[in-house]
Every structure is written in structure tokens, then in C-alpha cells.
Amino acid sequence: MSNDAPNPIRPTDTEARSLARGLITQARFAALGVTDPDTGGPMVTRIAFGTAPDGQPLTLISDLSHHTRALKADPAASLLLGEPGPRGDPLTHPRVTLQARARFLRHGEAGYDELAAHYLRDHPKAKLYIGFADFSFVLFDVQGAYLNGGFGRAFVLTPQDMGF
């Protein structure tokens, strides 16, 4: 990028904060980015997505998945939320990238049962596998975010901007 390139990041405003919060609240799945322990490079997969009662982002994943092994080796994670609808230009559809660190919460640990009951209210189909020993919750401690509200509408957000 040349030194005289325009800065594409806009000042954060109330509308940007509200848009990011809405994308997080409404998401039911996400694109998860991890560091692949086999290559040291990035790897993106689809995961289920939800929030804890206090709004913290989370997922429910299996030890058999490559992304789970990756997060155990390196908790640095990136989550893309906000899916385009069937019509319209996907690049004008709002989306947010959360930069976070993953923290596992396993069967039998403090708070697990309460979180499982909460999660199943939003994700009833997960009752088919939530009891399997290889499934755990992963809570994402959000460190920051990039919001793209459509072509040319980019913002950098803090955890506080999103209510974390």
C-alpha cells in the first residue's frame, strides 16, 4: 500500500456498533479461521455459532475436527459472521470479523450444564450430539473486530464497542 493511499477505515459511530452487535446476535453459524498445526498457515471451516447468556460468542465442536486440534495447539481464532441472502451483491452485505482467543469448556466443568441448556434453546438440533464425549464448547474472548457494512464502509471496533 503506498503512503498516499486513502485510509479506508471510518470513525466508529453508533450505527456501526449497533450493526456489529446485531450480526453477532443473529448469527447461527460462522466461518472459523485457525492456524493449521500441520502447515502453520490459515485454515477456514464452518462452525455452529451462538452466544452465552452474557453475549459472549461461542461454538460447540468435536475433538475429531481438524479445527479443534488447531485451536488446542494455538487458541488464536478469527470468526466471519453475517451471511448474504440468496439475492443481491454479497459484497454489499454487512459482515463482521471477530479476532479472538478460544477457551474450551468441557463436560463436567463449572458452568457447562447451564451453558448447554441455554445453547439448546437456540440450537435444538444440537441435542443429537451435545452429549457425545468428544464435543465441547469453545468460548471466544474477543480482542477486536473489523466491520464491513458494504463496499467502502469499513470500521475497526474494540470489544467495548460490541458490549464485551
Add this chain to the structure above:
Amino acid sequence: MSNDAPNPIRPTDTEARSLARGLITQARFAALGVTDPDTGGPMVTRIAFGTAPDGQPLTLISDLSHHTRALKADPAASLLLGEPGPRGDPLTHPRVTLQARARFLRHGEAGYDELAAHYLRDHPKAKLYIGFADFSFVLFDVQGAYLNGGFGRAFVLTPQDMGF
């Protein structure tokens, strides 16, 4: 993962190869994973997606974007393709993760004009910005892929499996 964990990867078959090729052909956008040069961790963003006349995956991106800066610093990339529809369980919807290396093709370079004409046939809205000096094509040299055809239906694919 314990040593006696079941292997979740199925043997690659004709149906898996066909499914992966279809996901690549049909995708109009993707979740791109890169290594963030500021943190060394993963970062996922949405990009436009298309293919060259020979089927090679590609995108058209701006130098002003953080992911472009990342790919210039480290060409290792991951692309998640295959979007769930508005109904149904997103985790049963087929998707493929391409592991690739990014190669830039800029205005004025050999093959650029032919590729631009091809791209605009599939992405007519890109005519609004394809001529901007900060936009370039990025071709993805695919090294392998993970196909998830729905819950428990995972495959590891080679470039040859996908016709590359």
C-alpha cells in the same frame, strides 16, 4: 484426540469429487483466511470469488484491504466455499475448504485483459471498480482441500480430485 479415536475421513469417491467441483464452479463469494501480518494469527474476511477459463479459483481485491496486505506478506490462503440457504441446518450444507497459495495478476500483466473480460461476464457489477488502479486479480494455486458433505461426511481431496 485419543489414539483410539475413529478416523472421520472417508475414502474419496466420484460423488465427493463431483460435489467439490460443483461447489467451486457455483461459488460467487468466499470466506478467505490469511495470516494477519500484524499478529501472526488467522484472519477471515469475505471476498468475491470466481474461476478462470481453465477453472482455477480467483478473486478480485483491492490493495486498500487488510487481506491484500496479508497475502502480499504471506501467500498462504484458505478459502471456504458453499453457502447454506435460508432454511435448514447450516452444518448439513456441503462446503469445501481449499488450501492454496495466492499469486497476484495486475493491470497490464500478460493475460490480465483476457481474464478481466472473462470475470466480468460472471460478475457484471465488478465493472464499477475493476478499472481502479488498486484492484488486482489473485489466482489461487490449490494444494489440497477438505470437503464436508454434511455431518460426519468428511473427505480430504487432492488438486487432481478437483480437476486442477
